Amino acid sequence: MTTSQPVSVILATGARYSLPLMLLFSFFILLRGHNLPGGGFIGGLVAAAAFALFVIAYDVNAARSVLGIEPIRLIGIGLLVAIGSGLPGLLLGMPFMTGLWLEPEIPALGKLGTPLLFDVGVYLVVIGIVLTIVFSLAEDS
Amino acid sequence: MTRTDVPRSGTLPLVNWLSNGGSGWVLGLIPLSLTLWFASMLPPIIAGEVLRVSYSWIPSLDVALAFRVDGLSLVFALLVVGIGTMIVIYAGGYMAGDSQIGRFYLYLFLFMGAMLGLVLADDIMTLFVFWELTSISSYLLIGYKHAYNSSRSAALQALLVTGSGGLALLAGLILVAIAGGSTSISTLIEQGDLVRESALYMPALVLVCIGAFTKSAQFPFQFWLPGAMAAPTPVSAYLHSATMVKAGVFLLARFTPILGETPAWAITLSTFGAITMVLGAYLSVSQVDLKRILAFTTVSSLGTLVMLIGIGGEYAITAMMVFLVVHSLYKGCLFMVAGSIDHETGTRDVTLLGGLRTLMPITFGATVLAALSMSGLPPLLGFVGKELIYEATLDAHELSPILLSAASVVGKVLMIIAAGIVVVVPFTRAQRAKPEAPRVGHEPPLSMWLGPVILGALSLLFGAFPTQLIQPITNSGVAAILNEAVEVEVKLIPSGLTPYFMLSVLTIALGFVGYWFARPTLQRVGNATEGLLEQGPVNSFNAVVNGMQALARWQTRVLQSGYIRNYLRIIVSSVTLLVSYALLTRADFSRVQWLPIGATVLEWVIALAILSGAGLVVTAQKRLNALAGLGLVGYGVTLIFLFFGAPDLVMTQFSIETLSVLLFILVLYRLPVFSSVSSEAERIRDAIVAGAAGLMVTLMVLVTVSGQLERLLTPYFAQNSYPEGRGRNVVNVILVDFRGLDTMGEISVIGVAAIGIVVLLRLRLGGEKNDPETVSTGKEQL
Numbered sequence: 065m066t067t068s069q070p071v072s073v074i075l076a077t078g079a080r081y082s083l084p085l086m087l088l089f090s091f092f093i094l095l096r097g098h099n100l101p102g103g104g105f106i107g108g109l110v111a112a113a114a115f116a117l118f119v120i121a122y123d124v125n126a127a128r129s130v131l132g133i134e135p136i137r138l139i140g141i142g143l144l145v146a147i148g149s150g151l152p153g154l155l156l157g158m159p160f161m162t163g164l165w166l167e168p169e170i171p172a173l174g175k176l177g178t179p180l181l182f183d184v185g186v187y188l189v190v191i192g193i194v195l196t197i198v199f200s201l202a203e204d205s
Numbered sequence: 206m207t208r209t210d211v212p213r214s215g216t217l218p219l220v221n222w223l224s225n226g227g228s229g230w231v232l233g234l235i236p237l238s239l240t241l242w243f244a245s246m247l248p249p250i251i252a253g254e255v256l257r258v259s260y261s262w263i264p265s266l267d268v269a270l271a272f273r274v275d276g277l278s279l280v281f282a283l284l285v286v287g288i289g290t291m292i293v294i295y296a297g298g299y300m301a302g303d304s305q306i307g308r309f310y311l312y313l314f315l316f317m318g319a320m321l322g323l324v325l326a327d328d329i330m331t332l333f334v335f336w337e338l339t340s341i342s343s344y345l346l347i348g349y350k351h352a353y354n355s356s357r358s359a360a361l362q363a364l365l366v367t368g369s370g371g372l373a374l375l376a377g378l379i380l381v382a383i384a385g386g387s388t389s390i391s392t393l394i395e396q397g398d399l400v401r402e403s404a405l406y407m408p409a410l411v412l413v414c415i416g417a418f419t420k421s422a423q424f425p426f427q428f429w430l431p432g433a434m435a436a437p438t439p440v441s442a443y444l445h446s447a448t449m450v451k452a453g454v455f456l457l458a459r460f461t462p463i464l465g466e467t468p469a470w471a472i473t474l475s476t477f478g479a480i481t482m483v484l485g486a487y488l489s490v491s492q493v494d495l496k497r498i499l500a501f502t503t504v505s506s507l508g509t510l511v512m513l514i515g516i517g518g519e520y521a522i523t524a525m526m527v528f529l530v531v532h533s534l535y536k537g538c539l540f541m542v543a544g545s546i547d548h549e550t551g552t553r554d555v556t557l558l559g560g561l562r563t564l565m566p567i568t569f570g571a572t573v574l575a576a577l578s579m580s581g582l583p584p585l586l587g588f589v590g591k592e593l594i595y596e597a598t599l600d601a602h603e604l605s606p607i608l609l610s611a612a613s614v615v616g617k618v619l620m621i622i623a624a625g626i627v628v629v630v631p632f633t634r635a636q637r638a639k640p641e642a643p644r645v646g647h648e649p650p651l652s653m654w655l656g657p658v659i660l661g662a663l664s665l666l667f668g669a670f671p672t673q674l675i676q677p678i679t680n681s682g683v684a685a686i687l688n689e690a691v692e693v694e695v696k697l698i699p700s701g702l703t704p705y706f707m708l709s710v711l712t713i714a715l716g717f718v719g720y721w722f723a724r725p726t727l728q729r730v731g732n733a734t735e736g737l738l739e740q741g742p743v744n745s746f747n748a749v750v751n752g753m754q755a756l757a758r759w760q761t762r763v764l765q766s767g768y769i770r771n772y773l774r775i776i777v778s779s780v781t782l783l784v785s786y787a788l789l790t791r792a793d794f795s796r797v798q799w800l801p802i803g804a805t806v807l808e809w810v811i812a813l814a815i816l817s818g819a820g821l822v823v824t825a826q827k828r829l830n831a832l833a834g835l836g837l838v839g840y841g842v843t844l845i846f847l848f849f850g851a852p853d854l855v856m857t858q859f860s861i862e863t864l865s866v867l868l869f870i871l872v873l874y875r876l877p878v879f880s881s882v883s884s885e886a887e888r889i890r891d892a893i894v895a896g897a898a899g900l901m902v903t904l905m906v907l908v909t910v911s912g913q914l915e916r917l918l919t920p921y922f923a924q925n926s927y928p929e930g931r932g933r934n935v936v937n938v939i940l941v942d943f944r945g946l947d948t949m950g951e952i953s954v955i956g957v958a959a960i961g962i963v964v965l966l967r968l969r970l971g972g973e974k975n976d977p978e979t980v981s982t983g984k985e986q987l
Binding site: 093097098099100101102103104105106109110112113116117119120136139140142143146147150160161163165175177179180182183185186189190192193194196197198200201202 | 852853855856857860861863864867868870871872930931932933934936937938940941942945946948949952953955956958959960962963966967
């Protein structure tokens with residue numbers, strides 16, 4: 065992580081260690097969402113907050129290199145994933161976005177199905193949107 | 206020879222040939238094979254069969270992708286692909302060397318497919334979709350030379366006229382479907398009485414007529430067709446004379462068994478058709494541009510066709526079918542000739558042309574045949590058509606035989622004069638010593654004279670043997686239009702000195718006299734009335750378009766101030782007014798518990814914290830204080846959610862509040878000095894709006910918790926969330942499953958909003974940073 069002088073050593077260290085934890089937590093929120101409070105929208109906000117914190121602790125370029133992808137592309141990818149989750153039903157002759165589930169539950173992940181895939185799409189779109197705004201604002205300064 | 210030279214020497218001649226007109230020969234194979242395919246359907250269709258095929262499209266609306274080949278659609282289909290073959294070959298020569306020729310072919314074949322779909326459609330929604338596709342491809346083709354402003358505005362004009370007609374047609378088709386109980390044309394044809402006896406008949410008739418009249422350039426919409434001559438000439442020959450402009454005629458013919466055979470139908474169609482016929486012919490003789498002469502005669506011919514459909518009955522419809530073929534053959538030919546002349550001499554101005562007979566002998570031969578057919582001289586097919594037209598108008602006893610016949614004679618006489626101008630002037634007038642045309646013409650390449658020659662020869666062949674070659678197919682076409690078998694003789698030799706024959710002779714005599722003696726007078730009168738008759742409709746059209754643009758600018762200026770505070774005020778006041786109205790008229794306030802009895806101490810504390818936060822926001826003199834106040838309100842509301850058991854809302858609200866703080870940190874120091882931009886009066890007004898909104902929300906919450914809510918959805922979602930959606934978190938199951946499509950819409954919208962924000966930020970980077978209004982606007986839109 066090559067970056068210019070961090071604003072505060074404490075903030076920088078905290079941001080560095082909290083980023084992976086927050087990302088894991090956001091993924092946990094995303095997965096549990098179907099049965100317990102959580103879901104793609106909240107998960108996406110948490111993940112975005114992790115990167116926003118990183119922007120403040122370091123700068124945009126550092127956050128960008130950690131993210132590894134243009135956030136505006138995440139919006140497009142997320143939308144494609146969300147639309148794609150509606151296609152399996154269509155291919156099987158059912159209406160668009162019919163929820164389909166894999167029967168045996170996967171340990172640790174739980175039930176997998178197209179609604180979860182849709183939620184992953186929402187998760188990606190939310191991260192993309194928040195970070196698009198945050199990065200543009202921070203770069204503007 | 207090196208190795209790299211081998212492929213080059215092998216392919217270069219081919220590439221050269223393709224880019225110099227060869228492409229037309231190759232691509233022409235497509236419509237040619239289609240022509241042969243459709244021709245192979247002739248025997249069963251003539252024998253009275255109807256071929257139908259249907260695919261499921263929108264079963265829930267009973268709309269099918271259905272096609273039907275009968276006498277009417279087969280004649281049109283053969284014209285579309287048959288003339289299409291000549292046009293594609295011709296375009297190869299005409300457009301040779303054009304760097305964009307691929308785009309041109311794309312549009313041309315797009316049109317060909319759309320037009321085929323239109324004439325073969327057996328479902329009114331299928332028909333409508335192809336109808337609109339022909340308008341769009343016509344727009345693209347008229348605007349093909351998009352670097353020229355005139356091309357673009359002509360394309361837009363044609364699109365606006367035919368497009369608005371298309372909207373009227375859509376409404377009319379829906380009314381027909383409601384009245385007739387089906388969208389299938391085959392079913393509707395059998396149930397025509399249902400539609401005619403329906404109360405929706407008159408509106409449907411008017412709307413369908415507007416659609417047909419705009420498309421087929423009937424008075425008062427005729428002005429877009431001469432404008433469409435901005436398109437490359439192959440397009441004018443194909444779309445704007447032989448095929449697309451006849452779509453309106455086709456529509457009226459197709460709908461004759463559904464909407465036709467009523468007095469309203471007959472009077473409307475014959476009146477507008479006759480006016481268009483005379484007006485078009487009259488305007489054609491005062492033109493000097495070859496293509497405009499032909500365009501106005503096309504308008505006239507379209508009027509004739511509409512008039513004949515209006516007259517109705519087997520003779521008029523037979524005349525319509527024959528004249529349809531007559532016109533497509535000679536007009537396609539003459540347009541291609543006009544293009545060749547333009548191509549070889551560099552001008553289409555008849556006053557500059559002369560002596561082309563010896564320079565372009567083959568083209569001249571084709572032109573003579575076409576012009577004779579246009580003038581209605583035997584033994585060309587035009588003569589046969591004209592006999593039938595007179596027979597129809599003289600027998601139109603339910604209308605006005607004298608008026609219609611007189612109008613037809615005037616139209617045909619003027620048509621002969623126009624034919625004379627097209628042939629005699631450019632070809633036979635003596636070549637001046639010094640040609641005024643930019644170039645001395647010479648015979649165009651084979652690809653450019655083959656089409657005109659074939660079309661001219663067909664006019665002669667069909668004219669010489671109409672009973673054998675034309676009658677079978679027109680009879681089956683007429684049978685399809687009238688929905689009953691007919692046997693009308695189509696013949697060259699008149700049976701004695703009939704009134705029709707006498708009118709024919711009179712027309713030809715008047716035509717020739719008129720050409721030699723009255724042409725200068727006609728042109729003078731034509732020029733004098735040009736402002737009213739030719740420019741008048743164009744000016745009205747422009748006035749309407751300009752008026753609409755002015756209206757749009759005015760309402761944008763009024764509604765779109767660009768300040769988010771104005772938008773917020775409008776949104777908040779509208780919501781407050783609408784919801785208050787519903788609350789005050791519907792809610793039962795007797796059960797509302799007005800006093801906060803039983804509130805715990807903790808709830809009082811949170812409420813006070815939120816109130817003080819709100820007070821801090823509106824009185825703050827520093828931005829940071831306002832921000833802290835907002836945060837207090839937000840986290841306070843989060844706590845309320847927490848106490849009342851809405852964990853999803855808590856998590857969302859908490860994340861949003863946190864992110865808002867982060868965002869503010871990023872922008873805070875770049876914002877302008879915190880200042881008040883509103884006057885005292887404005888602040889009082891805003892306070893009233895905000896207070897009313899708060900009052901409304903309070904009332905709404907009080908009414909809601911007083912148990913007046915109809916809880917239909919809550920138990921449904923609670924019960925079905927797990928069995929149907931496989932999830933126990935009802936909120937999430939609603940978001941991703943029950944109402945997943947709504948969520949999809951929302952994430953798409955906020956995605957677009959994010960792109961908009963990026964654009965705004967980038968724009969502001971390049972804009973003025975010192976203007977406080979600009980900067981504060983940017984801030985508010987965050």
